[in-house]
Amino acid sequence: MTSQIGPLLMLGAGLGFAIAAVATLDPGSARRMGPGAFPLLVGAALTLLAAITLVRNLRAPMDWHRPDPLAVLAVLGGAVAFAFFTPLLGVLPAAVLSVLATSSVVREFRWPWKFVLAFSVAAGVWLVFIAGLGIPLTAIRGL
Amino acid sequence: MELLSNLALGFTTAATLFNLSYCFVGVFLGTFIGVLPGVGPLAAVAMLLPVSFYLPPVTALVMLAGVYYGAEYGGSIASILLNIPGTPSASVTCLDGYPMAREGRAGVALFATAIASFFGGIVGVTVMVLLAPALAAFALLFGPAEYFSVMVLSLVAASVVSTSGALRGLNMVCLGILLGTVGIDINSGVTRFTGGVQELRDGVSLVVVAMGLFGISEVMVSARGATRSYATETFSLHHFLPTVAEWVSSIGPAIRGSAVGSFFGTLPGTGQTVASFVGYAVEKRVSRNRDNFGKGAIEGVVVPESANNAAAQTAFIPTLTLGIPGSTTMALMLGALMIHGITPGPRLIAEHPHLFWGLVVSFLFGNLFLLILNIPLINLWVRLLRVPHYFLYPTVVVLICVGVYSIDNSIFDIWMTLFFGVIGYLLRLFRFEPAPLLIGFVLGPMMEEFFRRAMLLSRGDPMVFLERPGSAALLGAAAILLVAAVVPIKSLLAGAGFRRPAHADEHE
Amino acid sequence: MTTRRDILSATVIALGLGLSPGAGVLADTAWPEKPVRILVSFPPGGASDLVARLLAEKLSASLGQKFVVENKPGAAGTVAATALQGAAPDGHTLMLSNLTPFNVAPTRFPDTPYDPVADFDHITYIGAVHLGLFVAPSLEIDDLETFIEAAKAAPGKFEYGSSGVGSWGHIIAERFVDVTGAELFHIPYKGSGPMRLDFRAGVVPTIFDAVPQNLPSVEEGSAVPLAVTATQRIDTLPNVPTFTEMGYDIVAENWLGVSTPTGVPAQVREKLDAALQEAMMSDDVVAQFDTWGLVREPMTSAEFSEFVAAQFAAWKPLVAAAMD
Structure with missing residues (x-):
């Protein structure tokens, strides 16, 4: 059905x-x-x-795929965090929070590593988009 | 003889160390920018436009063109590895490229992409060399009725492409067209379906739809999927080579793809996207391996890649010889010429032969650079798949968000991306594929524009679409493609021919 | 060499953006103290966009700060103008102002959130292009009177192309219909490019379009200019009459200028105007503007502001007439 x-x-x-x-x-x-x-x-x-x-x-019903609510929630969380925090804090802090939100549902992924990933992603974003491509983004608001 | 002297002029212009190095810089930057989700050729060319002010016009154009086709190529890398197409035309490459990657054959898919792109590019250049003046006139034979029919053909092709059946594909195409109507109607200036939201007045941006439907929904599907990545264990070049049988079976598709691509590239505004979809749809009917399409057939990668690269080259014909850019990216290239006081138009080839032929010859070098650059890089890209998924996917989410945000500094765009991500995810659960929706979204507004213009010019007589021979032929081709897809040949033979649903008439 | 310099300066900007303190307006001579944005209401690549980019290069060199072109196309240019209205009036956000968002859109869209005269300081007038009436050579008509007679003899038979509903081509074409009594049939396009393609292909026999981009076709013989909307004959088409000269009151120009939100300190406005005037005098800019067919005229900031207000008033009835 x-x-x-x-x-x-x-x-x-x-x-x-x-x-x-x-x-x-x-x-x-x-x-x-x-x-x-x-x-x-x-x-x-x-x-x-x-x-x-x-x-x-x-x-002749076509089979359907079972959803994975946790994965959906994680991705939603990551994107919502980015959209919510970018105007408040700037792109880089938002990127950090987004990575933490998305990865929070993965149990085998230890917290220290999540922070390492989060800060590396932010650094990468700065390097590629802001320094490399010169796109006028607010890196960190108030700075 | 004239051809030889033109080519000689082109070589002496393009093959200087100065121009070659800018050509290399162009394709190199283009490839890398194209890999980033949401950042396509347009952004890449726009970023380098100011640099081109300081360069001689030929060099500027050679570099920007390199960025452009380099980014087209880069877009297919993300399609194969992550199922996130950088450009609409690359969404066709996803269809078989991504399944190949999941089978641990990402290296083979990337290798086939590199070779097919190179082949398509070379065919496109050859077509330009031999036929440029004739093809310029060809675009002028197309009126609104013919363009409308080209759109119908492409949309039918796009729905046939769907692996869950042409019927579901047609559903998605229609939904895509409807989403494309959101915003200001160009014929009347009336705002449609925006619900009073200011940001929607100019419609939903293509990048937003593509990144939502493909990017976000793909991450939702795969984020907690297989714990083991799909990467192969070995990284020798030997491992990336297609088998002899695959080489042989790719020759036909590459030739057909390049031919389709060269043809559609010359029509302003339709270009690579239409070329990829039509090429794939045709191949899916004629290939002996058709049953494996959508499940990781190498032909399914070769066709769209050769088609879109051939089209990327021939798209310069209308741009330069008519002065009519087919896309915003092409408009930027014209800008690069105008800043140097060169007005593209019918007399460009005659007045600036070194510019035109130099550019054409630079395509040869550029495609060669792409090949040389990318074969060794396959190794690197495939290693990317070994990164555990819990590292990869949070990163991809951020990349999509930043990519979308960077277009317009608009948070609203991120919310919209998320919205389309959820829609795409739901549709995927119920076996509706996003690729036909995307092409409906891209071509729908053009289709309406040409439909209404043709009807205006005929003062309301719909027979215009059948009376003009070009238009009628294209519609006929669309009808054949549709019937062939909806009526399985086996069931025809078995006498169960009357399963053809009524909607086959709908597009005639 | 240039690329390296450019990358270096890009890095400097990136650092500069992060470090410059928000407050602390020093002496008026301090402007510009951070990169200046020039908003452009068109997508990149068109003639107006190139004007902005060319001037940005010149200003960057003369004022020692990077001037960055930011394309904000959409909603008849009101996206860019609304962004300008909301920007801080410190001279670090400018706009390449033009006809549509300032003289047409506010009348056409009553919900436009700004007043084109009161909410902005119009600093420098750059120049203008005029509209021309072009017909296909296949009509075998080469003067305005013959065309008007032919169109009157067959009302609604001749189609004309415009670059969109509510575009200046559309508005002026409807004005033409009103003034001459020659009824034409409107075919709207999405911008000038596709329209010129169809015109060349013989799909539409007539277009109302800006003059410069049609000059190559005129030279080639694939477009016949009948009249232009300037007040006097223009240099690039010296043999083509103006509408006024032929006895029809149809005048229109698509002007370009530089504007800021109101409230920018007078010293900053003067410095900006002076720098722009100087940039527009340089040989390469003059040559460039000539090839693009920009018709110039000296104007002070005060005159330019009056000009914008007068244009706004003049277009109001025309827009209203075309849109109903």
């Missing part, structure tokens, strides 16, 4: 775009198409395709 979620998501997306196009955008005429025409066409196409996929999948 779970494997139906995929086609259902697609169905939802297709319907969503098609309905939003009708509700908020002008379809125009064939002579001068409005902004809503193309999204409506493609949204309808996706709805149809997703419906066919769903029917087929009901007959």
Whole structure:
């Protein structure tokens, strides 16, 4: 049953775009198409395709992959840490915190090593992006 | 004879120590920058543009061009090792390159990439030498209807590429097109589907979508996967060489890929991405090894790499001879010329022959440098896979974040990347692959633009797409590709032909 | 050699960014005391971007601090202008100001968060390009009156290309339709490049586009200029009449200048203006601007500010007329 979620998501997306196009955008005429025409066409196409996929999948369900919540959480944690701390502290501290967040779920990875990795990654970021490529990033805020 | 004197002029221009060294610097920097996730050829060329002010125009262009195709090549390294394509065209290389890496054959995949790129590049250069003036005129035969049909063909090709079936591929292509409609509509100036968010007015950035769908979701899938890495135990060059059988079976794909690539490169704006997808889709139909496509077939690496490198070279034809850049990266190269008072246009070849032919010949050297540079580096890249995954993945997460952030200094872009990462992860769980979505996203806006322009010019008559012979032929090719993919040949023979779903008509 | 120098200076900047204290405005002569950003509302590579890069090189040399071009394209240039409005008024953030974000966008998008006149100091006027009406040679028309008659005889038959909805080409073309009564059919493009490609290929017979980038086609004979929107004939097309000369009140220029947010100390503004004026006098910049077809005119900072305000007022009704 779970494997139906995929086609259902697609169905939802297709319907969503098609309905939003009708509700908020002008379809125009064939002579001068409005902004809503193309999204409506493609949204309808996706709805149809997703419906066919769903029917087929009901007959012969395609296997699905089991999720790994811990891995997802770790990656989310790492990216969120970076996005959250960059404006507050600058890119390099954010990089350190991001590495610590991502690696926190790995048990066989000892804490001292996590710090070593975190600071090496920050150093690498500075070396490549700021010193090497000269991209104007705030390395450490307030410095 | 004229050809020989042109080539001679090119050699005397390109083969000076000064120009050769800048060519080398270009491809070297390009390769390394291309490997970084999110930092593609555009960023690399933009960074070196100021340096080029101080160089003679030929040297400047030779260096920037080197950065450009070097970065295209570098993008495929991250695709194979980590399943994170540096460029949209490299997302095709992921399809078979990454499975090869997981089988411990990353070295072979990288070796095949280097050789195929070199081969594609050389074919592209040859095409330029022989046909540049004729091909410049060719782009002018394409009107909006033909461009629309090229888009349809490419999108069908992209959905056929999907290993979980063309139907699911088409789903993803449509979703990609819809995501591409977010932002200001260029035909009316109306804002679409932004939910009032200012940052979305210009649409979602390509890098954000690519890094989310591929990068972030890939890390989510693999972060706690196999504890052992996929690296082979030995690191001799001997180990990276494809088998004799693989060499033999790669010849056809390399030739077909280069031909497809050379053709699509000459169309401004479509270039490498379309070339890679169409090349792969065609190969997947004609190859004897088609059943292994998507599972680590060497042909699946050879085709897109030869195609996108051939296209990277021939893309200079419209840029230089029409003065119309096909991409922002190409616009920067034009900028490098304009700063020296050279206006690209129809008379460029005649007025600045040493510039044009010098550049063409420098491609030969540049591709050779790439080969010489990268064969020894394979060793280094493969060793990267031996790094335990708990070192590698936190680093990749930071690299993706910094790469995305560095484009615009925008935190919003990081949130969006994360959003697409989660979407990509969900879709992956349920066997929808990200590659067709990405190409739908890239080509969708162009497809709409050409569709609506063609309809404007025909004053609302959709028959224009079938009345123009070029457009009709391309649509026909798309229909054949689609039918061939949806109707399995075996089931046709078995008489179960009526499993062809209704959507086959949708794209005609 | 140059590369090494450049890498060195890049390192110096990286260090400088980290070390320079935020506060501590010393004497007014201290400006610029850290790298100066020049915001550009176009993607890298176009003519305007190159103007900024060229001037940045000159200013870096004359003022002893790195001037860095930062491309912030998007939303009709309002992204860059909004960033400029929000920047500290200390002279370390400048913008290559131009027609669209300052004279067109505020009228077109009522939610534009800035006032193009009150929120900025417009320091230096650089120059302008004009719009031309070009037709394909296949029409076999080479003067404006014949074209207007032909278009009137077949209303809506002739398509014209513009570089986008709400672009100055579009606005002026609609003005042309209003003033002459010749009805044309609009085909919008995404920028000038794709439009010129289709024009060359014969897809659209007419374009309203900036003059300089079309000069190679004019020379080659693949584009026929009928009229330009300048007040007097321009040097690069001396045989082509202006619209005003032909009796049609259509004048437009896409100007370029350098602007800052309001509140920059007067001494800094004067020093910047002086440095820019000097840079624009140097032989290579003059030669470069000539090849790009930038038409120049001397203006003081005060005159330039008045000019921007007058342009804003003049474009207001034109924008409104084209967009409904």
